[in-house]
Amino acid sequence: MKRLLNQLSKVLEGNISINEEDLEYYSTDGGVFELEPTAIVFPKDVNDVENLVKTVDEFHELGNDRISLTARGNGTDQGGGPINTGIIVDFMKHMDHILEIGDDYVVVQPGCLYGRMQKELKKRGRYIPSYPASIEIATIGGAVANNAAGEKTVKYGATRDYVEAIQVVLSDGTVTWLHNASPSQVEEKKSKDTLEGNIYRQIEKIVDENQETINNHPNVTKESSGYALWKVRNGNNLNLAQVIVGSQGTLCFVTAIRLKTIPMPDPDKVELIVSYYESLDKAGSSAQELHSLEPSALEIVDKNLIELVNSQKPELLKGLLPDGPTPAVVLLCEFDNQDNEERKNKLHQASEIINKYAYESALKNTPEEEAEAWKLRRSAAAVMWTIPGKKKALPIIEDGTVPPHKLTEFIKRAYQIFEKYDLEIAIWGHAGDADLHMQPFMDLSKTSDRKKLFAMTDEFYKMVHELGGTAAGEHNDSLMRAVYRPIMFGPELEKLFDQVKAVFDPENMFNPHKKVGVDFNYIKKHLRHSYSIESIAKLERQKAQDTIDR
Numbered sequence: 102m103k104r105l106l107n108q109l110s111k112v113l114e115g116n117i118s119i120n121e122e123d124l125e126y127y128s129t130d131g132g133v134f135e136l137e138p139t140a141i142v143f144p145k146d147v148n149d150v151e152n153l154v155k156t157v158d159e160f161h162e163l164g165n166d167r168i169s170l171t172a173r174g175n176g177t178d179q180g181g182g183p184i185n186t187g188i189i190v191d192f193m194k195h196m197d198h199i200l201e202i203g204d205d206y207v208v209v210q211p212g213c214l215y216g217r218m219q220k221e222l223k224k225r226g227r228y229i230p231s232y233p234a235s236i237e238i239a240t241i242g243g244a245v246a247n248n249a250a251g252e253k254t255v256k257y258g259a260t261r262d263y264v265e266a267i268q269v270v271l272s273d274g275t276v277t278w279l280h281n282a283s284p285s286q287v288e289e290k291k292s293k294d295t296l297e298g299n300i301y302r303q304i305e306k307i308v309d310e311n312q313e314t315i316n317n318h319p320n321v322t323k324e325s326s327g328y329a330l331w332k333v334r335n336g337n338n339l340n341l342a343q344v345i346v347g348s349q350g351t352l353c354f355v356t357a358i359r360l361k362t363i364p365m366p367d368p369d370k371v372e373l374i375v376s377y378y379e380s381l382d383k384a385g386s387s388a389q390e391l392h393s394l395e396p397s398a399l400e401i402v403d404k405n406l407i408e409l410v411n412s413q414k415p416e417l418l419k420g421l422l423p424d425g426p427t428p429a430v431v432l433l434c435e436f437d438n439q440d441n442e443e444r445k446n447k448l449h450q451a452s453e454i455i456n457k458y459a460y461e462s463a464l465k466n467t468p469e470e471e472a473e474a475w476k477l478r479r480s481a482a483a484v485m486w487t488i489p490g491k492k493k494a495l496p497i498i499e500d501g502t503v504p505p506h507k508l509t510e511f512i513k514r515a516y517q518i519f520e521k522y523d524l525e526i527a528i529w530g531h532a533g534d535a536d537l538h539m540q541p542f543m544d545l546s547k548t549s550d551r552k553k554l555f556a557m558t559d560e561f562y563k564m565v566h567e568l569g570g571t572a573a574g575e576h577n578d579s580l581m582r583a584v585y586r587p588i589m590f591g592p593e594l595e596k597l598f599d600q601v602k603a604v605f606d607p608e609n610m611f612n613p614h615k616k617v618g619v620d621f622n623y624i625k626k627h628l629r630h631s632y633s634i635e636s637i638a639k640l641e642r643q644k645a646q647d648t649i650d651r
């Protein structure tokens with residue numbers, strides 16, 4: 102290793118760290134696992150990334166021990182995606198530039214904070230609507246590698262819907278752009294006797310010969326699990342960028358991204374209805390009908406979350422709830438249709454639905470009123486973070502997603518599991534996509550809780566599968582969900598995922614044991630003994646708070 106680091110220090114412009122404090126810091130992310138790296142590299146530019154990969158590749162060719170390369174944005178992943186042994190490559194320190202902003206696109210380096218890029222776009226009246234709640238603390242590279250999504254996804258889709266092209270460094274050090282390639286472009290690539298040529302030949306073959314298997318994946322409206330082979334064939338074109346989106350740095354490094362932008366809605370033409378329900382059944386029926394009106398957000402918080410927030414920060418929700426008992430469920434339904442008549446019509450239909458099921462509702466139609474009402478939903482995680490004591494709200498089942506019409510059953514069955522395991526829990530999330538964030542309170546220093554954890558996750562993910570769902574709507578597979586994904590995708594499709602990994606990364610250099618090639622023994626061995634959100638990626642407290650309270 103020392104020899105490799107010596108070689109790297111000669112060819113790289115960016116620095117390398119083996120400082121104990123750095124190694125400790127980079128050994129965790131926003132999830133419950135821990136893996137200590139050997140070194141951290143901070144590449145200056147794409148040439149550095151190319152030289153890094155080529156040097157490590159040559160080092161392996163000479164018969165030396167294998168050293169893996171794992172990309173990291175800001176480490177806010179909640180499942181262990183950016184942690185590993187080997188070398189961690191931090192893209193945030195230097196490769197954080199916005200390279201170009203066009204009328205309807207932006208070209209950006211992966212280490213740029215999403216929020217910083219969005220701010221620049223907004224100055225021009227544009228934005229990318231698939232932003233995650235962690236927008237202020239996550240990088241755009243992390244969002245692309247995870248296929249991140251958020252509250253607007255119900256109408257506008259996920260990150261992958263905005264990616265037009267990705268510059269990558271392949272496992273032999275080739276730098277190339279992947280995009281929606283025409284048949285003649287594909288033929289030209291395929292004719293090359295190179296790794297890139299082989300990738301085009303093999304991925305096209307995998308996709309074209311296995312259409313039925315590929316299309317047999319969970320029928321959900323939001324998905325960041327697996328390798329998205331179902332998105333690669335685009336008519337006669339072949340879009341390899343779509344396999345890279347959501348691949349969690351397991352196939353290549355991403356060194357630049359071109360994303361489509363769309364006009365920002367006029368904030369005065371955005372309206373929000375907050376509705377309160379006495380039962381989950383009524384809220385579920387309401388959410389299902391509201392979904393058909395194509396709202397720009399349809400979010401849910403449950404009674405437990407409201408009571409938790411009230412017990413910790415009673416002032417936060419003051420004036421936001423009706424008098425009387427805590428509602429079983431609150432739904433927030435937003436419409437951003439810029440045509441006034443169309444929006445009013447949608448609001449009218451939404452009110453009719455809400456009046457059938459809710460016991461009270463309120464229309465918010467100024468940006469100030471809306472921001473206030475959104476606190477109900479956005480204050481959730483912030484409060485979760487601040488609960489004192491050893492029991493922490495753990496991100497272990499926080500992204501299960503089922504077909505939207507199964508929302509009520511999903512919540513009911515989840516609560517049955519939590520009761521069985523005697524777990525305190527609260528639920529919030531994206532009702533429109535039936536993607537729910539549930540974080541049970543557990544103490545990882547207790548053996549009993551560690552045992553309970555896997556017994557409970559076994560039952561939870563089995564239940565999600567029975568409902569036709571997926572393990573990860575937006576937070577991706579990383580470690581925890583990679584072991585449960587095969588239940589949902591089946592052996593045939595899993596075999597294709599293994600082939601994709603082998604085609605791009607034959608020597609398993611990039612982020613090993615993530616997405617593919619991971620088992621229970623491995624993840625159990627790397628479960629942390631204490632969990633704290635404090636250790637997330639250089640999160641300045643205020644920034645983190647702003648993210649959630651935004």
Ligand SMILES: Cc1cc2nc3c(=O)[nH]c(=O)nc-3n(C[C@H](O)[C@H](O)[C@H](O)COP(=O)(O)OP(=O)(O)OC[C@H]3O[C@@H](n4cnc5c(N)ncnc54)[C@H](O)[C@@H]3O)c2cc1C
Pocket residue numbers: 130131171172173174175176177178179181182183192211212232233234235238239240241242243244245246247248249250251252349350351353354355356482575576612637638
């Ligand atoms: C409070 C909180 C709220 C969150 N809310 C949401 C949400 O609403 N929606 C959502 O989708 N997620 C959410 N997340 C999860 C996470 O923030 C997002 O997935 C985010 O996009 C990750 O970005 P990051 O920069 O932190 O990436 P990291 O955590 O550093 O990395 C994530 C993955 O991307 C890979 N990667 C990073 N950079 C590159 C690169 N240059 N090349 C190749 N691979 C790369 C890493 O190897 C890793 O596998 C939340 C997390 C927290 C803590």
